[in-house]
Amino acid sequence: MTLRQVMNNEITIRPSKLDDLKEMQKLFVDTITTICKADYSTEQINVWTSSIENTQRWTDKLTSQYFLVAELGNQIVGYASLENNNYLDFLYVHSDYQRQGIADKLYDEIEKEAIKRKATALHSDVSKTAKPFFEKKGFRTIAPQINIIQGVEIINYKMARQL
Numbered sequence: 001m002t003l004r005q006v007m008n009n010e011i012t013i014r015p016s017k018l019d020d021l022k023e024m025q026k027l028f029v030d031t032i033t034t035i036c037k038a039d040y041s042t043e044q045i046n047v048w049t050s051s052i053e054n055t056q057r058w059t060d061k062l063t064s065q066y067f068l069v070a071e072l073g074n075q076i077v078g079y080a081s082l083e084n085n086n087y088l089d090f091l092y093v094h095s096d097y098q099r100q101g102i103a104d105k106l107y108d109e110i111e112k113e114a115i116k117r118k119a120t121a122l123h124s125d126v127s128k129t130a131k132p133f134f135e136k137k138g139f140r141t142i143a144p145q146i147n148i149i150q151g152v153e154i155i156n157y158k159m160a161r162q163l
């Protein structure tokens with residue numbers, strides 16, 4: 001077995017709790033700042049990460065969406081969420097654990113839940129950084145989109161996949 005397989009066996013997936021919020025937000029900021037810096041400017045990253053200041057929005061999402069965290073020991077190493085039955089909202093993996101198959105594991109559970117909820121397609125708004133992962137999962141790009149947040153342009157891609 002490779003080290004990646006050994007680690008992968010030890011990762012557990014569980015529903016997130018409100019108590020996870022701080023650790024999830026820390027991972028969010030750290031991953032965007034380190035992993036997405038190849039694709040986005042410092043100004044864009046600052047605007048993107050500033051979304052953590054809206055605690056109410058995060059709390060609402062945590063309570064209303066199908067939210068899963070991946071844990072290694074008692075550390076959160078990634079998370080993903082499904083809004084309604086067919087929109088993948090969050091997908092973030094800890095910067096120290098990239099390319100270990102964690103997003104794959106989380107995505108599989110989200111897809112299973114979407115199918116259980118009778119969705120016929122899965123949609124997402126995907127960062128430049130995450131686009132190769134989604135392409136690997138069979139998503140196609142519907143359109144690039146320019147979001148203007150706090151006066152700053154941030155490009156991402158509307159993507160979808162039939163289930």
Ligand SMILES: CC(C)(COP(=O)(O)OP(=O)(O)OC[C@H]1O[C@@H](n2cnc3c(N)ncnc32)[C@H](O)[C@@H]1OP(=O)(O)O)[C@@H](O)C(=O)NCCC(=O)NCCS
Binds near residue numbers: 035091092105
């Ligand atoms: C996108 C992201 C979630 C992928 O997480 P991950 O756990 O590293 O992905 P996995 O290890 O499960 O990757 C599975 C497969 O997807 C593909 N893939 C993943 N990242 C890739 C990359 N950067 N470039 C090319 N292919 C990639 C590969 O085929 C990979 O399999 P392999 O490692 O055996 O080649 C992670 O890079 C991340 O957190 N990115 C920053 C946050 C972000 O932009 N989130 C999305 C917001 S919309």
